[in-house]
Amino acid sequence: MSYTLHHPQSHYKGGDERHEPIIFMHGLFGSKMNNRGISKMLVKELNRSVFALDLRNHGESPHVTPHTYTAMAEDVEHFIKDHRLKHPTLIGHSMGAKVAMSVALRSPNLIQDIVAVDNAPVNAQLGRQFAQYLQAMTRIENTPIVNAKEADEILAAYEPSLPIRQFLFTNLLKPTKENDKFRWRIPIKILGGALDEMAAFPFTPGERSFTKPALFVRGTTSKYVADETIPLIGEFFPRFQLKDVEAGHWLISENPEGFKNVCLEFFRREKED
Incomplete structure (x- = not known):
């Protein structure tokens, strides 16, 4: 798995990035680049390292099947073991939130807590916009487009929001000497075939539980974590x-x-307890 490691200043002076790090996981069509800003903020406030991951079929990680929560959870478990990480925290947004939940329920001894951002452990249809x-x-x-402006004109017919289009275009690769076409960094056929899997959750109630702390954060104008x-x-x-943040799904x-702020309150209260 491809990743970026954000160090606290103290770790450049001989600290151990393997002790209580944070592992940050993006959502569908995202990458490790999405969480640079918040990762740096958490590093500064908590003096903990942050490993921002590219989950499979995203960013610079391999394009492989199957694209399921079980497979992605296995990837993260191997990452924790291979890097000998001690008592990590998992933070995941949307698809990454369900990966974090899956790791917690599969391998609770590997981690100390999770932060699940705007998703719940349910089988629920994805928003129509993803298809x-x-x-x-x-x-x-x-x-056969010739520039990014033409690509944006096509995408604008499906998504009017410029910030969301810009987010999606972080996956668009420009022509090179080796390949003279615009193309996507992500395998759209694999992900297109996995949308039903992304709507599902691999566990049923009563099957298992995670008895360590868990923070669920939802956007006040998002519908992904309903009261029911x-x-x-x-x-x-x-x-x-459960904490609400004034925002939508991309909170x-x-x-x-x-x-x-809700993350800091959660982590600091844990230390006090």
Whole structure:
């Protein structure tokens, strides 16, 4: 797995980045680059290292099948073991949140706590926009466009929000001497075939639970963590806390300060307890 390591200043002076690090995982169509700002903020405030990962089929990590939560959880478990990380925290947004939950339920002894951002341990249909994004990406890849402006005109017919289009275009590779076409960094066929898997959750209530601390953060204008899912969260994560942040689904980028504050409150209260 590809990753970026953000060090506290003290670790440059001989500290140990393997002790209580944070592992940060992005959402669908994201990458480790999405979480640079918040990672640096948490490093500074908590004096802990942050490993920002590219999950499989994203960023610079390998393109492989299957693209399931079980497979991604196994990837993260291997990462923790291979890097000999001690008592890590998992933070994941959206798809990454379900990966964090899956690791917690599969291998609770590997981690000390999780922060699940705007997703819940439920089988729930993905927003229609994700399928539309893939349709637009396929159209862009199959159209002989000559510049990024033409690609944006195609995508704008599917997504009017410029910030979201800019987020998606972090995956667009420009022509090179070796390849004279615009193309996507991510394998859109693999991800397109995995949308049903991304809507699912690999565990059923009562099957297992994670009895360590868990923070669930949801956007106040997002629909991904509905009130009716709260009892189900408690079945899987009996020590969970739920915090709302003034934002939509992309709450880390929309309100990084609000997200940072609820995380700091969670981590510092744990230390006090």
